[in-house]
Amino acid sequence: MLKVNHISKMYEDGTKAITDINLHIQNGDIYGFIGANGAGKSTTIKAIVGIHHFNQGEIWIDGYSIKTDPVNCKKRIAFIPDNPDLYEHLTGLQYISFIADIFEVPLTERKQSIEKYSTIFEMTSKLNNSIASYSHGMKQRIALIAALVHKPALFILDEPFVGLDPTASFELKRLMQEHAENGGAVFFSTHVLEVAQKLCNKVAIIHKGSLVKNGLMEEVAGSKSLEEIFMEVRNESKNMDIIQK
Numbered sequence: 607m608l609k610v611n612h613i614s615k616m617y618e619d620g621t622k623a624i625t626d627i628n629l630h631i632q633n634g635d636i637y638g639f640i641g642a643n644g645a646g647k648s649t650t651i652k653a654i655v656g657i658h659h660f661n662q663g664e665i666w667i668d669g670y671s672i673k674t675d676p677v678n679c680k681k682r683i684a685f686i687p688d689n690p691d692l693y694e695h696l697t698g699l700q701y702i703s704f705i706a707d708i709f710e711v712p713l714t715e716r717k718q719s720i721e722k723y724s725t726i727f728e729m730t731s732k733l734n735n736s737i738a739s740y741s742h743g744m745k746q747r748i749a750l751i752a753a754l755v756h757k758p759a760l761f762i763l764d765e766p767f768v769g770l771d772p773t774a775s776f777e778l779k780r781l782m783q784e785h786a787e788n789g790g791a792v793f794f795s796t797h798v799l800e801v802a803q804k805l806c807n808k809v810a811i812i813h814k815g816s817l818v819k820n821g822l823m824e825e826v827a828g829s830k831s832l833e834e835i836f837m838e839v840r841n842e843s844k845n846m847d848i849i850q851k
């Protein structure tokens with residue numbers, strides 16, 4: 607479903623953010639993407655969803671290239687950024703309808719989706735309030751409902767659990783599992799390693815812009831916790847830095 611082949615990106619100021627990233631997300635996968643602050647998670651995700659260009663490599667979504675066929679790629683994706691930037695002057699419902707219009711979701715279908723997801727995320731009674739009046743978590747819920755309204759095959763989420771209360775987090779995890787069980791795929795970054803270990807069948811660890819571990823959760827973590835693996839990666843890197851100095 608998603609193939610990331612040897613991508614690298616350097617920002618305009620010369621920062622080499624990611625180097626030679628390879629990922630293969632298949633139907634049924636819940637793929638966790640973990641790494642320290644500044645490791646390159648958001649840069650990779652923004653390249654996948656077509657927000658950032660990248661200097662080398664190629665990204666394929668269902669066989670379409672994000673470089674040459676971004677519209678067909680974006681039709682297949684629900685992207686939830688870490689800090690959704692919504693149109694504050696619209697109501698929640700107007701915003702969701704605007705996104706549904708862009709994705710040409712038929713009226714009956716969108717009505718069903720809006721009802722379903724607004725109920726799940728407890729936003730039904732607030733849909734006609736302006737986005738400016740929402741809390742951070744409510745804005746995230748609206749961004750989720752809007753992203754799910756066009757029934758995309760691939761969910762891509764950057765730090766989805768930050769700011770969500772326990773009920774919304776629980777529902778989101780449930781939706782992710784349901785989506786993967788129904789043949790969709792989920793790729794998400796997180797710092798919540800316990801959640802990643804419980805939820806994901808596959809995991810990639812990025813460190814200083816390069817993938818250092820990648821594969822099935824049981825192979826990457828073995829009998830250890832993901833936190834232990836993460837700390838090992840960090841300590842190995844620190845030791846390498848000391849040796850090189």
Ligand SMILES: Nc1ncnc2c1ncn2[C@@H]1O[C@H](COP(=O)(O)OP(=O)(O)OP(=O)(O)O)[C@@H](O)[C@H]1O
Nearest residue numbers: 617619621623641642643644645646647648649650
């Ligand atoms: N617009 C930008 N211009 C220049 N450098 C950038 C830009 N955005 C990110 N970077 C740099 O690219 C590297 C990777 O950043 P990125 O945001 O991808 O990390 P991250 O893993 O998502 O971090 P976090 O967990 O803190 O969100 C960092 O060194 C960061 O400073």
